[in-house]
Amino acid sequence: MRWLDANLDRRVFWGATLLVLPFLVAGAVAPEATGQAASAVLSAVTTNLGGVYLALVSLFVAAGLALAVSPLGRIRLGRDGEAPEFSRTSWFAMLFSAGMGIGLVFWSIAEPMYHFTSPPTGAAGTPEAARLAFEIFFFHWGVHAWGTYVVVGLAIAYFHFRKGEPALVSRCLVPLIGRRLAEGWLGAVVDVLAIWATVMGVVTSLGLGALQITSGLHLSAGLPDGVGTTLAVIGVITLLFIASAVSGVDRGIKILSNLNVILMLLLLGFFLAYGPTRAIATTFGRALGDYLRDLVPLSTSTVLFDNPGWTRAWTVFYWAWWVAWAPFVGAFIARISRGRTVREFVIGVMVAPALFSFAFAAALGGTAVHIDLHQGGHIAEMVQKAVESALFGTLHHLPHYGLLAALANLLIASFFITSADSATYVVSTFSTGGAERASRRLIVFWGAALGLVAAALVYAGGLKGLQTASIVGSLPFLVVMVLLIVSTARDMAGELRNAPPTP
Template structure:
């Protein structure tokens, strides 16, 4: 079923991305202009598609939770999950959030607090703080994880229920048939989108570690320190990747989740505890009551680009990540029912994320509102210093900042490690144990692309890569959603028919 040979998907994907790296390195100015033009076209013309697609995924998965399809087990009828709940959620959390949450946990609420996304509200006011938390909760709530759940669920169903390989194209076979060129094209799009999405996260993490080193040790921000961080990160995740899924990735995932919870608990205790709890409850209420409005917010009547710069970017970033996170989530979810899978993937990591934002973002807001600090201004100057600006106001700031940089590094390594494993599997026919040489190639390519994007256009370039790469894959995800419903319906109908036949036969006998 599986093989370790390098197929056409590997060669076309690797060569395409290699050319991307060369063009960016040799012609950085032209590359940056082209990327900016592609970004403007994509967000202006297709922002509506990203928003509509995410809402469709959310509604469909909620339907599955309450439907008869929720009882289907991803594997044998009596098969048990391979990982404990804590380890499973830790692996989900590290693969799907990690860097994004650490990067934006303080940065996003404070950015919206300083530059309010709603007209008529005074910046740096109490109302601005509430709006900032509401939108931050929305961006890290269930919507983002519905993308990962859709991809992961259909891939897990085909791998463990249908005994097929773990390729994106295989899950579309009921819809497109066995057209080899078309299926290869779909897998190539999945690989390219994954590399761009992961490169975006790696670039953000590299920038944040550089910002932390600048804040704590005075090391200047710039390309040379960032290149040094890239080198360290690449070496670590290639070493981890060589140990396999049940050693390096599993161990680092548990470490990440444990360290993140300890750090969150520290800020919760040393920060404004009651205010954090109040913020969390109010934020949940605002999120739920405004969910539809948030989900469909665009600005066709004005020239306001806020939705494109934030919500559209987040959804496109999630879609670009989805082939990797979905495949990884599928790989670690064998033995769970469809209902358990959706509840775990769609709600557990977002629950941790919302608490994280309430703790870190809420503490920063409290300090600016009532403590006379100016964290919002520091974030506006350099968002990579957001978290470390908060730590400057807390006890043990030096030690906590150093530990946080190590946490960011392990998140980087875990995300890259997981991505390398999945990319290698996707380009070796769905192999569950892809060759080391393939993992090394993908690791080097991902690090190179993150470096090129950082050199040419920084954070804007990283965001551009995700949004543009996600566009064709959005259509594929909608097709996968339709396919999943079609297959579930057919299989349940077939099972029901067989049960009826067996019952009639028994009664006749």
């Protein structure tokens, strides 16, 4: 297999491939049985291990904040005095594009509308339900999501740029398990699990994005709204993100990330200009206040709102999704964070993107809820029938629908490409022992694998199959993340303890 890449780690490559391949084959050969199995797995994991997800993800947030405010926050991710590689603007754009992307565009209207019509507590369809809906959204898309990414990103950035280790999850565990095991079979298992989690987490987002693009093309251009169109969308976008990944971080990924932010700001500007601006501002302010007030109680509860079924279906799913995204988003954020301090890294990653996500959801979701509450828009009914129609159903109520629909489709496609090519780049790095630049052949292989698995899961089970992928991918990586916290904190503390006193 050296023809794929001269630096290929066969243990990691074949281990990951043999884990991914069954999902691809099962989805293509037996889609109905695969869909049923996916539902059973999703139910079993969320029912029996939901509390584990809730507790550990809150632990990740607390650990990241503790490192930032402690003396360890002064440690630089690189040589002492080294300047950051990217400007703060490009840094924020790239980490946000990789860390949220399609999911935020998909759920910024759909999730608040779901909670508005089916709240975990209280009466549905009321102003109180609308207020609670946005607090829930902020909780799901706030510091818990980004705190999960911090665990992996900080570990890789510290050990790679500060300690000179390869950019691999396994090498971050050297202080705990020793170099022999980290470079041997145990390290290979860890890197396989990182690839496995990445593939399963990313294909969830790719499938969601393809479903949303299909809905947009159906509502705006009259194309068929079926599986065939969705599979065609996945095929076209897969070719585009492979081309971007081949061009590398400094070219394709950086350019597309900046484009994503520009497109998001344009869409946000349209909603602020033509939507209920005062209601949007009120939604943002109230939801942020509610979120900050209830952050600790929500974070320390194993059953939210006294509704275990709702907690499993929503919060546990989200926490699993963020864990599945953590290896690739964390590794990618590490790659672009050289020269920043631990404190700057943690605060920058956890706070800034979360606030932007809140503003985006308040504008789009707040407009949709306002239309339903005060204008009889029936957007909630549309979402209940087809969740992927939420965005374009809302755009129908704003002026210049054709222009907005084209902008939205371009944004979704751009986020689709950015998330997928970032994941392809990172998975290829994990497969080559942490090489800075994988071969084009290997990047094409993993890019095609992501597209094919996403297509197979859409074909087999639709949204349910995609949700199951993130759950299955994240479960074993939870253990790795706990070890990363301990290993990173221990090594940082040792460095600070042994550092010469400053004059």
